[in-house]
Amino acid sequence: MSNALYTTSALSTGDARNGHVRSEDGLLDLDLVHPKSLGGAGDKTNPEQLFAAGYAACFHSALKHIARSRKITLAHSEVENQVSLHQAEDKSFFLSAALTVRLGGVDQATAEELARQAHQTCPYSNAVRGNIDVALNVTVE
Secondary structure, eight states: OOOSSSOOEEEEEEEETTTEETTTSSSOEEEOOOOOGGSSSSSOOOHHHHHHHHHHHHHHHHHHOOOOOOOOSSSEEEEEEEEEEEOOOOOOOOEEEEEEEEEESOOOOHHHHHHHHHHHHOOOHHHHHHTTTEEEEEEEE
């Protein structure tokens, strides 16, 4: 394995999904609760939101990196990630994700190619590939 470019850690304490998470440097320091749709208070964040945010930001970074490396100027870029928690027939749980990429300043074919390349480059995409379903939707604005 190669040398790590960055390493961090977070600690989960308390009642797990209704507990607390804190990063080693204290910059992330949050209480967690079940979403309302799962019977919780829904007044704080949850693991699925944290995953959605991290994946969206990482994918967006990969997308901008690919555009810069190809000397493509984007007038606008944003990535939204919708993460869903599912329960299988055997009562186990699993996730799915739907990445929506919105780009300005390029045509549809270029936007789709940039998103496809970002999906091959993004560490989150590489981590979940073959493990969860990921839909990739690309629009030009």
